[in-house]
Amino acid sequence: MARASVVGIGMTDFGVYTKPIAELFADAALPALEEAGVSNAEVDAFYFGNVLGGAILNETHLAPQVASHVGLPPGTSVQRYEDACATGSLALKHAVRAVETGEHDVVLVGGAERCTPAGTGIETSEMTRIFGSGAHRQYEQAPGMTTASVFALHTQRHMHEYGTTEEQLAEVAVKNHYHGSMNSRAQFGDETTVEEVLDSPVIASPFRLLDCCPFSDGASAVVVVSEDAAESYGVDPVDIAGISHQANASPVADQPNPPSTAMVRRAAADTFDQAGFGPDEVDVTEVHDCFTGAEILALEALGLVEDGRAGPATVQGRTRISGDIPVNPSGGLKAKGHPIGATGTAQIVELTEQLRGESGDRQVGEAKRALAHNVGGMTATAVVTALEARP
Amino acid sequence: MSNDTGARSDATEENVDDRLTHDRWAAALEAGEPLGLRCGECGYVTATPKAACVRCGSRDVATVSLPTTGTVYTKSTIEVAPGAQGSGYQIALVDLGDARMLGRIADGQRVDIDDTVELADSYEYDGDLVGVFEPRQ
Numbered sequence: 001m002a003r004a005s006v007v008g009i010g011m012t013d014f015g016v017y018t019k020p021i022a023e024l025f026a027d028a029a030l031p032a033l034e035e036a037g038v039s040n041a042e043v044d045a046f047y048f049g050n051v052l053g054g055a056i057l058n059e060t061h062l063a064p065q066v067a068s069h070v071g072l073p074p075g076t077s078v079q080r081y082e083d084a085c086a087t088g089s090l091a092l093k094h095a096v097r098a099v100e101t102g103e104h105d106v107v108l109v110g111g112a113e114r115c116t117p118a119g120t121g122i123e124t125s126e127m128t129r130i131f132g133s134g135a136h137r138q139y140e141q142a143p144g145m146t147t148a149s150v151f152a153l154h155t156q157r158h159m160h161e162y163g164t165t166e167e168q169l170a171e172v173a174v175k176n177h178y179h180g181s182m183n184s185r186a187q188f189g190d191e192t193t194v195e196e197v198l199d200s201p202v203i204a205s206p207f208r209l210l211d212c213c214p215f216s217d218g219a220s221a222v223v224v225v226s227e228d229a230a231e232s233y234g235v236d237p238v239d240i241a242g243i244s245h246q247a248n249a250s251p252v253a254d255q256p257n258p259p260s261t262a263m264v265r266r267a268a269a270d271t272f273d274q275a276g277f278g279p280d281e282v283d284v285t286e287v288h289d290c291f292t293g294a295e296i297l298a299l300e301a302l303g304l305v306e307d308g309r310a311g312p313a314t315v316q317g318r319t320r321i322s323g324d325i326p327v328n329p330s331g332g333l334k335a336k337g338h339p340i341g342a343t344g345t346a347q348i349v350e351l352t353e354q355l356r357g358e359s360g361d362r363q364v365g366e367a368k369r370a371l372a373h374n375v376g377g378m379t380a381t382a383v384v385t386a387l388e389a390r391p
Numbered sequence: 392m393s394n395d396t397g398a399r400s401d402a403t404e405e406n407v408d409d410r411l412t413h414d415r416w417a418a419a420l421e422a423g424e425p426l427g428l429r430c431g432e433c434g435y436v437t438a439t440p441k442a443a444c445v446r447c448g449s450r451d452v453a454t455v456s457l458p459t460t461g462t463v464y465t466k467s468t469i470e471v472a473p474g475a476q477g478s479g480y481q482i483a484l485v486d487l488g489d490a491r492m493l494g495r496i497a498d499g500q501r502v503d504i505d506d507t508v509e510l511a512d513s514y515e516y517d518g519d520l521v522g523v524f525e526p527r528q
């Protein structure tokens with residue numbers, strides 16, 4: 001028995017935008033509502049993800065503003081969510097719970113972000129400082145830890161324990177750029193090579209520029225309804241079979257031995273338990289590859305490959321669309337882009353299309369079960385979601 | 392280090408005042424005498440102040456003194472950072488006895504996993520104090 005169903009999806013191309021946040025979100029939300037055949041008056045609640053509006057645009061409390069722009073009437077229950085890069089999935093978790101409990105019948109959930117240096121005029125080092133606000137001020141930011149370097153700390157230890165190499169990390173980027181080259185919405189449409197990755201400048205060792213996802217602007221939205229009501233919306237519903245949100249200690253020094261990402265392991269176990277299937281039965285997965293090493297950690301923590309084997313599995317092509325464990329057919333955060341508050345629901349957009357068989361050149365064959373993995377902050381939050389096509 | 396910061400195993404009324412605050416932790420770090428907390432319930436030792444045990448939630452946490460020599464658990468060299476942090480510096484998770492601390496490696500020095508390092512200095516960023524480690528000579 002599913003917890004809720006997705007009956008409408010929408011997202012913008014990811015890239016650089018200068019338009020107001022509300023206009024950007026409308027470009028994702030209105031198509032999602034139209035696809036679902038839901039009128040604005042039918043939307044009971046709107047859960048909106050945005051992370052850096054306060055720091056970058058001097059805009060907080062965005063939910064009423066965005067709801068008003070897209071024409072959700074007064075009386076709609078609106079709320080903004082912020083949980084770093086896991087924001088969109090956290091908003092989704094609450095949407096699932098709201099329809100599952102019967103509190104609401106129809107929930108619009110999504111996110112929008114404007115956080116590119118090019119679109120905001122904020123230089124890269126200052127944007128790096130702002131992105132670092134997800135870190136513990138006293139015990140992570142002060143020593144100089146950045147978003148890239150927390151994943152770098154995990155990845156260096158993974159390399160030490162398992163012999164994972166920089167070439168294997170680069171293969172993650174090559175694979176995700178290849179997938180992104182088939183996705184018209186991706187910020188990076190070009191393929192890359194292991195040599196290009198290894199020749200790019202170091203950001204936080206072992207990560208080089210091409211190991212890192214870009215700064216991105218964009219928006220995504222999904223319409224969530226109860227499982228029972230889903231058939232009445234006139235599209236093929238995709239069921240949310242499980243969703244679990246788990247936290248890890250902050251600061252990272254108090255997390256159980258990196259690179260374990262213990263919160264992902266707990267979330268995956270809980271999600272698979274809800275869904276009634278396991279990692280071996282997943283046909284397609286979107287993971288939070290903010291850095292190449294993050295995809296390596298994710299594959300292992302989700303149980304898709306054994307601990308220590310994600311590097312070789314990537315080199316062998318097992319995580320390509322044509323492989324036995326296709327990962328990030330969208331291009332992932334690495335190539336598709338990472339407008340942080342929009343990322344969680346953008347993963348759901350991609351997987352919904354995959355389960356409907358609408359993904360064109362990057363369609364994974366016979367995709368019936370899907371998994372999304374979204375990580376927030378300094379490896380302190382994870383949301384794992386299981387999706388299932390109806391027979 | 393004053394004697395009363397040694398291992399106390401009970402969280403009685405009277406040692407609520409003994410709670411390890413950020414200010415006290417930073418002053419001790421600046422003096423080269425790092426402090427942590429040991430949990431009386433599960434034994435977990437943390438290198439930074441908390442109001443209760445981060446592993447088990449127990450409030451039975453006692454301030455303990457941490458060693459100044461430790462082992463590098465993992466590290467990264469950072470080239471792109473907030474402007475005021477500079478660039479080309481290294482950070483490391485350092486195991487100090489049973490506790491793990493995120494520290495900064497002294498400018499110009501490089502450490503590797505399993506290297507022995509010593510607390511050599513402290514560093515201030517935006518009003519907050521950080522332990523600076525050097526490879527043991």
Ligand SMILES: [Zn+2]
Binds near residue numbers: 432444447448
């Ligand atoms: Zn404890």
